[in-house]
Amino acid sequence: MTYDVHIIGGGLAGCEAAWQLAQHGYRVRLSEMRGSGDMTPAHQTDGLAELVCSNSFRSDDDERNAVGLLHHEMRRLDSLVMRAGEAARVPAGSAMAVDRDVFSAGVERALAEHPNVTVVRERIDELPAAGMTIVSTGPLTAQALAESVVRATGQDRLAFFDAIAPIVHRDSIDMDVAWFQSRWNKGDGKDYINCPMTKEQYLAFHQGLIDGEKIAFKEWEADTPYFEGCMPIEVMASRGVDTLRFGPMKPVGLDNPRDTTPEFPQGRWPHAVVQLRQDNKLGTLWNMVGFQTKLKHGAQVELFRTIPGLENAEFARLGGLHRNTFLNSPLVLDRQLRLKGGEHVRFAGQITGCEGYVESSAVGIMAGLMAAAELGGETWTAPPPSTAMGALLSHITGDAEAETFQPMNVNFGLFPPLHDIKKKARKEAYAERGKAEFGAWLATLDRVPA
Template identity: 70%
Template sequence: MTHDIHIIGGGLAGSEAAWQLAEAGHRVRLSEMRGGGEETPAHRTDGLAELVCSNSFRSDDAESNAVGLLHQELRTLGSLIMREADRHRVPAGSALAVDRDLFSASVTDAIAAHPNLDLVRERVDALPAGPAIIATGPLTGASLAGAIGDATGREALAFFDALAPIVHRESIDMEIAWFASRWDKGETKDYINCPMTKDEYLAFHAGLIAGEKSAFKEWEKDTPYFDGCMPIEVMAERGVDTLRYGPMKPVGLDDPKTGRWPYAVVQLRQDNAQATLWNIVGFQTKLKHAEQVRLFRTIPGLQNAEFARLGGLHRNTFIRSPELLDGTLRLKSLPNIRFAGQITGCEGYIESAAIGLLAGRFAAADLAGATIAPPPVTTALGALLGHITGGAEAATYQPMNVNFGLFPPVEGRKKADRKRVYTDRARAALADWINPPRPSPVLVPADSAEPVSA
């Protein structure tokens, strides 16, 4: 197959971009190094769109949550990632969580079966000369990262991203733990809760701080963490109560054995369709593996825990997108190249897919000799794109999840009403972007030379 465009990277962004282009009738070469003899520090399979951290796409509430609104917009635009996430969702209350293996397999199958897509297992070390989208994510190979650095004239920024442990359900002691919703919000009881007394919590907190951690390499020492994926031991270092106001918050969670809130709570969320695997929410960590097993088994209910995966740590890299990219994600110094996904500095699974979708649609328009305007900044897609391509100060640019703080503000409304105003405004703006309203026709009366609006 001859190709119209080359996409490098088969993660969420690359897979979505490839799908959008192929569905538009363009012939796509999608290069993914996993499966071609290459590995990364974080991935464990060669499947496309593999979820390496949590299995959650976060809130699916499109009425009052920016990420839920982004879900809805992607569904409206025919997102492959959202289609397969909906097909393989697992119980998680108001959140959209998926069976990670089934999800990745279904994305891989869809890409491999598309007649306009050519999936090639290969490592790419240089920027293509023709139309291309770079969606290599936070673990871009050294050679390609060097080529990007040569093209941009800037060093990539970097931060650490940490993985949470996954526990076998049968090893959780349900005589101690109990089911409830996330902080008792909603009617479904989709989370397993492990209670802690004050003494148990303080001992656990001390263990996090004292525990043996992965050593830093020399080039990693000045790399900042991303606040949205902070290792739990780093949070613990910020203060003795930081975890009790964060991932171990007990508010609203009545222990059925006491009828009272515990001093702290560890929550686990279902990780696969069979409900055999559960991940410890908010427990991203860089503790050594043996230390994780020892310390996490001091959590009541997890004293006999068997781990399907322990936590880990890997380095993420991203470019100074507000300085380097134009409003349609093209590299200003090489306009044949677009970037998509986490390498642009968006953070989160669904945000990566969203930028992949936009990059694919922008590229499809270019190939067809047309242009499309970026989505309005009042939409979730437009707000996220605006942050990446110019809404942030380049010198202090940091990864960002979608949130209402990226949207143009709503004035003169009660705080409780603003979120609904944001979402209503976004839906109207997206509808107009997809199908722009036609101007009223101009009529010229027979007895007048002056045109009038109909």
């Protein structure tokens, strides 16, 4: 078979990329190792676009929710995932949930029936040396291919253990309690937001870490060792009551300007400090330094809102720690998801550092459209960063800090901020702006889906 693009990986992103290219008239070879005698530790079937975890695509509210806005944009681009999702939809209130078997079968049938798509059950162990390629092998990329990616990108550019610290929306932090300061006043003085704790608060927090309900490791994660640099905070807490005070919650060099006495005219060190570091260039998202954790999400929200200054914290992402494979995309990919130094290879889906079913699908759509534009000799212009797709692409390919880059769900913290709108109306304003600017961008495309 002759083909224009080779897509490696038949998950959500790979299927979306194949659909977009096929709909634009290009021939696709879609390689999927499941069904060839190989299986990942997480999948249960050999069906394309199998939903491994939840059956939910989360909120379908496109009026005030970032993921709902992403649904809206995907539908406007003739998303195969949205098509199949509607056909497989089950009751879930304002969320979009599907019968996972019906959904997978619908995606596979659409691609199998398309004259421009050939699905081949085969394992690919090496990045192709030539020919337009999209790699969408997901967070459990097979070892041989992962090693090939390491050789192409550098040993430090691919993560196999995903240590995720919570990320907080900046406008939900109480700055009447917290303050800006770098330790010993190094840097420009606003590199960190500091949340102080008294001894009593710290001891209660420490006990909460010990007692909090944790997520068990999955079978394929169990043998992955902890690294000292990504130790779960509750594991550190178990090593001794003061371990955190000599680690990520170290207070030395941080003078609380709101806690002064005659003995400490410039303020005094709190008993412990939780530090947050800016996580995106917009300054809308702040990372809780050293707070990777296996606490269940509900336990995280309850405990972390006991931290002074974070009582009303809104989380763009909660913490986690699990085996994963993802690129440090801001370092290794260009703005069109191409591998720097190997521009015939694009990456799509979770391996790029997006998190979630629809986010992976959306990046697959964009990779397919980028490839179609390149094949057609057209210039690809990315959606504006005020759209859900544009914000997600900006995070992956440059707006995130490479040093702290971690997988991320779409959220309004990735969008250019709106300053002159009251907080209660801000989500609606983000969605309204995003829809308008996505529509304007769509009108500039040479070929728009029917």
